[in-house]
Amino acid sequence: MGCDRNCGLITGAVIGAILAVFGGILMPVGDTLIQKTIKKEVVLEEGTTAFKNWVKTGTEIYRQFWIFDVQNPEEVMMNSSNIQVKQRGPYTYRVRFLAKENITQDPKDNTVSFLQPNGAIFEPSLSVGTEADNFTVLNLAVAAAAHIYPNPFVQVVLNSLINKSKSSMFQVRTLRELLWGYTDPFLSLVPYPVTTRVGMFYPYNNTADGVYKVFNGKDSISKVAIIDTYKGKRSIYAVFESDVNLKGIPVYRFVLPSKAFASPVQNPDNHCFCTEKIISKNCTSSGVLDISKCKEGKPVYISLPHFLYASPDVSETTDGLNPNEEEHRTYLDIEPITGFTLQFAKRLQINLLVKPSNKIQVLKRLKRNYIVPILWLNETGTIGDEKAKMFRSQVTGKINLLGLIEMILLSVGVVMFVAFMISYCACRSKPIK
Template sequence: MGACDRNCGLLSGAIIGAVLAILGGALIPIGDFLINKTIRKEAAIENGTIAYENWVVPGSPVFRQFFFYHVQNPSEVMNGSRPNLKQIGPYTYRMRYLPKENITQHSDYTVSYFLPNIARFEPDMSVGSENDTFTCINLAVVAAPAMYKSGLVQIFINTLIKSSNSLMLQNRTVKEILWGYVDPFLKKIPFPMERTIGAFYPYNGTTDGLYRVFNGIDDISKTALISSYKNKSTLSLWDGYCDIVNGTDGASFPPFVKKNHVLQFFSSDICRSIFGVFKEERIVKDIPVYRFVVPPAAFASPLVNPDNICFCTEKVLSRNCTSAGALDISACKEGKPVYVTLPHFLFASKDITENIEGLYPDMNEHETFLDVEPTTGFTIHFAKKLQVNLLVTPSSRIETLSKIRQPYLFPVLWLNETAIIGEDKAEMFRSKVSTPIKMLHLLEAVLIIVGAVMFLGFMVSYFICRSKKLK
C-alpha cells in the first residue's frame, strides 16, 4: 500500500470516528425528545396508558406496621410520674389493595375518585395476634378536658368516669386500640353521641376522598396534582397557605423530577400537605430512583422555619409556639386532643421529649421517605412513618387526672406505612421505561467514546505517517 493510500485510509478512519461521535452527540437531544414524547403520552392518567394502569390499582401491596407503646409503670403514671414506655410490634395490616372507586374523567382535564379504606391483618408479618393486650392511655378519659371545658360539666363527667371504673390508663387489645371499642365511660353520657372510640375508628368500609386530580392530558407538568379534596382546594383547618391542599397523594408525581425539586404531597392522616427534599440516588429492583425525605424543617418550630407559623394553633403544650416536632390536629379530629409527630419524637424539641421515658429516635428507622423514578415521577418505594399522641392535661375536677403535674404528649402508637413495587410491575417498568432509557444512554455514550477514540487514534497515526514521509 502506498503512502497516499495509507494516509487516505487513516483520514477515512478519522472521518468515520468523527461521524460516530457526532452521531452519538446528536442522539442526546434526539433521544431526550423521543423519551419526552413517550413519557408525555404514557404518564397521563388516561385509560390505556402505563400511568393509568398503575394508578387505578396500587402497583405494589401497601402494608401498615403498627408499633404500640406499653406503659410499664401505670401506678406511678397515674400519680404524676413520667411514663416509662416499651415498644411492642409490629402488628401488620395490608391496606389499600382495592382499586380506586367512582373514577370519573372530567372535561377540565381532571379525574376524580375515592380511595377505599380497608385493613386486613397479616399474622405472618406480626409479632402476635390482634388480641394481644397492652396497658395504654384511656382515649376517652384523657380527651375529656379538651372535649368538655366547662367546670360544671367536668364535675359531672367525673362522676360518670368513677361510676364506670374508668382510669387514666387502661388495658386494651390491638384490635380495640386501632379499630374501636365501646367505651364504658361514654356509654354513661346521657345524650346521643358516638360511644365507640379508637385510634383509627372508623376505618374499614369507609372511603377517603373525594379526590380530584389533574390527569396531565393537556399539561404533563400537572399530572396527579390534587385539584380538590372533598370538593375543596382548602381544608378550613389552618391559616393562609398552610390550609391549601398541595401536591399529589404521594403515589406519583409529575414526570421529569429533578434533584432540586421539592415534592409536595397531601396526607389525610395528618390533615395537611407536607414535602420531601432530595437525599440521595438509589437503586430499587434495578430501577434507578431519587430518594426524597421529609426533613426536620417540615415539623420545625416557627422560630427555625417561619413557614410553619400558620400550623401553630395549640395554646396548651406550647403557648408561644416554640416547640418543634409536634402538630396539633385536633381541629380535624372533632376536637379530640390528637397530635402527630414522627416516631419516638424524632426531631422534637426537649420540652416534648423530656416527659417520656423509653423512646429512642433513630433517623434511619423513623424517617419518612419516597423513592421516585425521576423520568416518569412514579413512586417505586415509600415508607410513611407517623406517631399518634394524645395531649394529657391536668384537671382538678376529674379525679383520675388530678395528679398530672403539667400538660404533656402521651404516645399511643406509631405506624410505618410502606410499599415497594412488585416483581411483575417492576419487570414491566424495566422493560418499558428504565431499560430502553438505559440502552439509549449507553448507545449515546458508546458512539461518542468509540468515535472520539477512532478520530484521535487515526488522526495521530496520520500525522505520524505524514511526519515520517516529510523526513
C-alpha cells in the same frame, strides 16, 4: 497510488467524524424520543399503563403498628410520675388494596382528584401477636372529654359518669379495640347524643380517605402522582437526600425534613398547627403538630415515631423512647425519569394531650400536662421483583442501551477521526517514492 492512499485516509476520517457527530446528535434526540415514549405511558389518564396500575396498585402495601404499653398507670395517676412505656410490635395489616374512587381529571392545573377506600386485613405471619393481645393505654374518651369540655360544671357531670362507669385515666384494650373501635362505657352513660364508639382509626373499614389531589404528569412527568393537596389543604413535603440503587433501578431518595415538624418560630409555615399555647410553650416547641381541628376538637397530636426531631420538653414526661433516624424517619424513593414512587416508608406517631382537672377525679392528682404516645405506624410499599424486572427492561434498560450506543458511536468516531487524520498528516509529510 499516493492519491488512493490519501483519499482512503480522508474517507476514514470523514466516516469517523460522521459517527462521532451521529453519536453526539443521538444523545439529545434519542433521550427526547424515549422521554416522549415514556411520557405517553406514565401520565395518569385513561388508557395508559400508569393509570391502570395507579387506580388499583399491584404492589402490596403494609401498615405496621407499634403500641406503647404503659407500665406504671397507678404511679402516673397518683403521683404525676413520668409515663413509662414499652413498645410492642409490629402488628401488620395489608392496606390500600382497593381501587381508587371518584377519579376526576382537572385539565386546568393538570391534576387528578380521587378518594382512597379504606380497608385493612390483618397479617398474622408478619405480626408478633394477634389482634386479641392486650395493652394498657390512655383512656381515649376520658382524656378527650376533659379537653373538649373545659367548663367546670360540665366536668362535674362528666366526673360522676366516669366514676359510675368505673373508667380511669388508663384502660386495658385489645389491639383490635384500640385500632378499630370499641363501645366506651363512660360515653354510653352520657345522656345527650354522642358517638359511643371510640378507636384510634374508627371508623375505618367501608370508609374512604381524601379527597386527594395529585399531579397527572402532563406538564412534567417528574411530578406524576405527587400530592398537591389533601382535603384542600397543604401537604407535608420531602427534600432530596441521596441517590439509591433499588433492585438495579437508580432512584432519588427524598426524606421528610426536621423542618416539617419545627415550631412556628423556626418554620412559619407551621403556624396553623400551633393552637395549644400551653403544651407548645407559646408555640416554641418543635416535633409535634396539633391536628385537633381535623379530629372534632379531640386533643390529637402527630409526630415522628419516638418524638424524632422533637424538642426535649415534648418527651420529658415519657420514659422508654429511643428515637433514631434509620427506624423512625419517612422517605420516598422516586424514579427520576417516570416520577414513579418505587419504594416508601411513611412513619407517624399518634399522641394525645392530657391536662390536669380539679373536677375530674382520675385527673385530679396530675401536676402537669402530658403528651401521651399511643402508637406509631409504618406504612411501607416496595416494587416487587417481577415489576422491577419489567421496569428495568422497558425503561432503564432502554435508556442504558441507548446511552451505550451513543458512547460507542461517539468514542469509535472520535478514535477513527483522530487516527485517520494523524495517518493522513504523517503520509502527507513523507515524500512518495
